[in-house]
């Protein structure tokens with residue numbers, strides 16, 4: 712890590728465009744950063760910033776080890792990866808919800824309070840990209856489940872008998888609907904966060920605080936404009 716440069720890790724995928732737009736708005740002009748090119752790092756000498764492009768789930772690792780001073784990652788990824796990084800700011804974009812979902816044909820009965828009775832799911836298999844999030848949720852209910860880690864198309868698992876349920880992200884709800892799955896419990900809501908390497912945060916404190924303040928002001932202005 713060069714002393715007077717900040718290295719910022721951006722996630723390719725769903726969070727990239729918002730990340731680029733946010734940084735460009737606060738004067739770190741990076742609108743030419745493009746995940747379709749195979750270029751994975753960009754020098755921005757005018758801003759004294761280097762941008763690196765990583766897989767969304769790898770961002771906390773790059774930041775924990777100091778390969779990047781700062782990074783942008785979903786709260787879901789931070790909870791799942793559980794890396795030792797400092798979470799500095801809620802950037803508010805990339806909103807999504809985590810839920811437990813099951814096939815229509817096997818949804819549990821409802822309790823008098825209107826919630827689904829999850830007790831029958833004890834010791835069942837749950838397909839997910841997020842085994843830690845899933846286990847933490849069920850352990851919090853005094854239950855144990857068997858997570859089966861998948862890397863995509865999670866909704867397929869209960870349809871083909873790989874698992875009784877899934878824990879996954881829902882955004883529009885279209886994927887659940889198309890695969891005849893019903894949400895039986897909400898787990899958490901997530902947005903993207905700015906994270907920092909703990910050593911960088913101490914060594915480059917003023918520079919990072921200045922950037923955080925500019926981001927905070929921009930987010931506030933955007934909120935007021937809505």
Ligand SMILES: Nc1ncnc2c1ncn2[C@@H]1O[C@H](COP(=O)(O)OP(=O)(O)OP(=O)(O)O)[C@@H](O)[C@H]1O
Pocket residue numbers: 722723724725726766767768769784785786787788805806807862880881882883901902903
């Ligand atoms: N509908 C959605 N589906 C998935 N992620 C979403 C959605 N809406 C917002 N997000 C956020 O975007 C982040 C990145 O998602 P994306 O699909 O780009 O990468 P990924 O597929 O999770 O990562 P990887 O490519 O490493 O597996 C998620 O961690 C989450 O915080």
Ligand SMILES: O=P(O)(O)OC[C@H]1O[C@H](OP(=O)(O)OP(=O)(O)O)[C@H](O)[C@@H]1O
Pocket residue numbers: 862863864865866879880881882883884885886887
């Ligand atoms: O509620 P919806 O708007 O339908 O979005 C939810 C879907 O989006 C995500 O998948 P993604 O697109 O990341 O693909 P993946 O299955 O390969 O992870 C998530 O895992 C759901 O499958």
